[in-house]
Amino acid sequence: MIYIGSHVSFDKKDQLLKSTKEAISYGANTFMFYTGAPQNTIRSSINNQKTLEAIDLMKENQIVLDKVIVHAPYIINLANRDNLDFGIRFLIEELERCEQLGISMIVLHPGSHVGKGVEEGIKNIIHGLNEVFLKNQGNVKILLETMAGKGSEIGKNFSELKQIMDGVIDNQRLGICMDTCHLNDAGYNMADFDSVLKDFDSILGIEKLNCIHINDSKNERSSHKDRHENLGYGTVGFESLLKIIYHPLLKEIPKILETPYINREKPPYKKEIEMIKNKEFEKNWKDSIEKEALENVE
Numbered sequence: 539m540i541y542i543g544s545h546v547s548f549d550k551k552d553q554l555l556k557s558t559k560e561a562i563s564y565g566a567n568t569f570m571f572y573t574g575a576p577q578n579t580i581r582s583s584i585n586n587q588k589t590l591e592a593i594d595l596m597k598e599n600q601i602v603l604d605k606v607i608v609h610a611p612y613i614i615n616l617a618n619r620d621n622l623d624f625g626i627r628f629l630i631e632e633l634e635r636c637e638q639l640g641i642s643m644i645v646l647h648p649g650s651h652v653g654k655g656v657e658e659g660i661k662n663i664i665h666g667l668n669e670v671f672l673k674n675q676g677n678v679k680i681l682l683e684t685m686a687g688k689g690s691e692i693g694k695n696f697s698e699l700k701q702i703m704d705g706v707i708d709n710q711r712l713g714i715c716m717d718t719c720h721l722n723d724a725g726y727n728m729a730d731f732d733s734v735l736k737d738f739d740s741i742l743g744i745e746k747l748n749c750i751h752i753n754d755s756k757n758e759r760s761s762h763k764d765r766h767e768n769l770g771y772g773t774v775g776f777e778s779l780l781k782i783i784y785h786p787l788l789k790e791i792p793k794i795l796e797t798p799y800i801n802r803e804k805p806p807y808k809k810e811i812e813m814i815k816n817k818e819f820e821k822n823w824k825d826s827i828e829k830e831a832l833e834n835v836e
């Protein structure tokens with residue numbers, strides 16, 4: 539069995555129940571969501587009744603709550619000293635929302651040093667995470683995401699993430715989320731994923747890997763651009779991604795699609811999950827979705 543799903547929406551009205559229904563419509567058995575818009579601090583109070591209804595629906599559809607992921611908003615940047623206090627406060631609030639929703643893992647971009655240098659950025663991230671864990675004594679695990687190295691991003695290689703891990707006192711509450719597009723754009727050879735995983739294990743330990751974002755890439759390896767592509771249409775390729783999804787050492791790890799909408803309006807996830815389950819790439823599959831979208835408009 540594999541745990542495969544996608545990013546889904548979470549709205550003010552139905553909240554986690556809406557997210558669960560959307561995931562089920564794609565044929566998923568896990569999913570990831572933001573608890574509010576990723577670019578602002580506006581958040582609705584958690585509706586406990588909707589959460590209970592969502593959990594019941596998950597059980598009916600073989601979705602394991604422990605495999606469901608929250609993604610922290612982009613506006614949290616622990617690497618930037620100027621916004622560090624804000625990032626700490628808001629991340630704590632997000633952890634509290636996860637706890638109320640019953641979610642055990644939240645993915646976090648490590649941050650960007652905005653010209654202050656990698657070492658200064660890592661120092662700030664360590665300080666920020668130590669403050670977060672000191673002020674929040676819960677059990678939600680923060681998963682640091684591997685980054686493409688765009689601009690001044692930190693986390694473009696396993697060694698930078700290891701430095702953060704080593705500096706955080708309560709690092710049992712830290713894990714890692716791989717992103718296949720980011721790894722490719724950072725310079726890792728995704729066609730030789732066994733070597734990538736071996737490198738990860740030697741530096742961080744495979745037990746620290748708790749989630750994988752499954753994305754193809756529009757860019758050549760080492761481009762440091764971070765532009766996601768639909769499965770089979772990018773430089774990573776469907777077969778390489780399939781080997782990662784079905785890797786025997788990663789069976790228990792949730793895999794989450796963050797691939798682009800077709801024509802920016804139609805989610806591709808139902809078809810992509812279907813191909814993953816069938817282990818077969820359908821040539822020109824995007825064309826049929828585009829055609830269907832046009833027919834619905836007409």
